[in-house]
Amino acid sequence: MKHIKLYTLLILIIFISLTLSACWNYTDIDDAFVVMGAIVTKDKETNEYTLTTEIAKSIGGSDTHIVTRIESTNGKTIFEASRNSIKKIGAKLYWGHTMVFIISESVAKDGIADIMNFISKQKEIRADIFILVTEDESADKIFEFNDPIHDDVSQHIHDLLESFEASGEFRRTPSFIVLQEIASPDVSLMLPIIKMIDKEKGNSKKDDDDSQSSENDDKEKKIDEILIVQDSAVFKGDKMVGTLDETNSRNAFILKKEIKKNYVISIGETEKTPTCTIEIIKSKLKIKPIIDNDELKIQIDLELTGDCVEIHTKVDFLSKEKLEELETAFEELIYQELKDVTMIAQKQYCSDIFGFAGIIHRNEPSYWKENSLNWYNLYKEMQININISVDITNSSLSMSPLKVGQ
């Protein structure tokens, strides 16, 4: 028993070091009130943040279904608002499975840095939570939307963003990318906008994904409005400066190299060409800064290879001569569209959403060093040359137009 002191000491050291280092966070899983999504708006009277959360819980043993509850609380900070919800809900909110975080337009215009600060500081929130912007009018209504396919609205929005590639008009914006882009001087942020629109209006939209979901609307509840992710919010620094519509968003993403293939471009009927849709199967984008007598220019070369998936004509447009005409028409269309979006970004918003700054920074470091402080003035006046070539190589499964028997 002469070692009794040594053993006691050893046991004490082990016990204390164990208890001091562990997280001591024993919570049974069914006690967690899981926040699926949150919307931040601003209370106009008190100028406090209003945090609207969608809280989900599953009940019913073997026959599981998820029930949700929507609760709004106010606070000077978002964290305070989240803590204030204890009074209403009876438990601390659990943010570990939050999927979407929606910021209202008015808050976004004041700057989202504070909100991103909360998101990155909060220990439970994941780094891949999606950040979106919503119109002020829609903010209160988003979580009330009832989609019978999804258990909760946040899951619905999450799924919408997950399938961004096929649509090409918006992109996934996990919080770590948002944080990067806010902090980076090389690029400006673009966030997708989620809104509620009239059902009829939604049906008339060409966006297929969302019009389909509206068909599945709950018949018992009469829903006049449906949820849609449409347009993009353009930021300068952390402040929202404006929006881009669907086509402009897509073209901005092409220039950002966010989308490279699988998106579709359609051309309407003109005198020369019929209505036609091509799906881009390969694209090659080169953006190069050119410094000509101290004058900065950007040269954009875009080579698209497409697959003609649908064409409304009786004339064989896929023959060699006619195909060239079609390609030229597409080239003109895309040229004009890209010109438009660069003009809006340069002149209207003066926001470098394409990340040209980064490209200049990388390619011309010495020039960037001299002119980085003056960047936005340069950007506004900068000349952008666009060079497009469209190559329609494939014609899907049939070469010639369908012959209609008389």
Add this chain to the structure above:
Amino acid sequence: MIKNNTVSIDVSKNISDNKSAMQAILIKSIDIVYYDFETGDKQKYLIAYLDDIINKEILGRDVIGVLTDKAKSKKIIHEKMSIKYLKSTIHFTNIYESKDINEIVDKFLSGDVIIFIEGLDTALCLPSQSWQQRGIIEPEAEIITKGPREGFVETLKTNRSMIRRKIQNTTLVFEALELGTETNTAINIVYIDNIVDKDILNELKRRLGEIDIDSILDTGYIDELIKDKQYSPFNTTGYTERPDVVAAKLLEGRIAVLCDGSPIALTVPFLFIENLQSNEDYYTNFFAASINRILRFVSFFLTIFLPGIFVAILTNHHEILPSKLLFSFISSRSGVPFPTIIEMLLMILVFELLRESGLRLPKGLGQTVSIVGALVLGQAAVDAKFISAGVVIIIAITAITSFIFYQMNGAIIISRIFITILGAIFGLYGVTLGLIFIFIHMYSIHSFGVPYMSYIGSTKGQDIKDSIIRAPWWYMYLRPKIIAKRNLVRKGQAKDK
């Protein structure tokens, strides 16, 4: 009692003196028979034997019959009576002569027939043991689908014969000794002389020699008494009921210990990896065997860590789960009154109860237990919101995987409960700590000088050939380096070394 009697008593020329000397040592018992008879030539004999464990047919025909016949036909005179004459007359091999009553009593108790001859101060001990023994059947604890089906029985001689039949080699050695001051149980050490490591053999003999116990009724007694780390739950001696397994281990340089009265052979040294090996691995295709090995490896981790990891995630790390799984766990737990850790410990306990009760029951009742276990606990307990479905599933997986390691059951149960409690208190951090703790412990164990965890984690070809995979036979040209270092080469093709 007998051993302590160090005073030696010599055999007397008078058989009635001998009888009383024997009776003085042996307390009267109904199965002790003294039979004295006189042949035609007036020669007196005293035969002593234990009634139930000798072959009386042989005794009557080949000993008493022959002695009386010879006396009739050939009237030999008294002076000619000698041990030499008797040995040439009696139809028996392996006759032992003794002049010491104590030694004779020992022989007598082990089933020898003792013959005292009037006028000679030497007695003859005829080994004519015979008793009923169980048939050689496939051992129920080690059933395989492909391979030999014989298993050891309780008779040492039969067990020896089974090993000898498998290894017909001049170097196979059986060494006898006796253990147990009251039971005088015969123990055999078996090894192959030119492969075995002499240091290990000497160490085993030393430890067996140090055993001081009144009785040995099974090899389990020896197992515990010669173990390296006596307080470790991990077993450092292997045991098997199969002669083919013993033969294979002997050929790898290991030593087997057989014990009379037990169908289980011990093998030393024993490495952890042997828990994951099965004799069937060597009888089937090496691909199939390797897959089974990997499965056993995975099972070992599952059976120890699964409940702990489950509890840790459900109580400390909700964010690890995918959202859909989270909700399915939440709903399965909704309405369950106990915390997850209590639930899990209860179910571990219930499962062990089921296992234990199922083990001891007659075969017919075993089914009742499984019905009660499956229906009452599995279904009703979940429906009644007493236990959540997730816990039942985890316990089921744990149970299935634990059956693979019935040999190290004790170690696994202790580790599992230890990890589960750590997981509940400290989360995955605790599970990791537990893993480190268990590994440190396992790596600190030796079995007869050989590290218990040898070959685990080695990347050398000849080391992993028989660990996580079972390499094809043509590739296993060396014996285990650490056990059979004296005679390493199994077959000719060995290039390195």
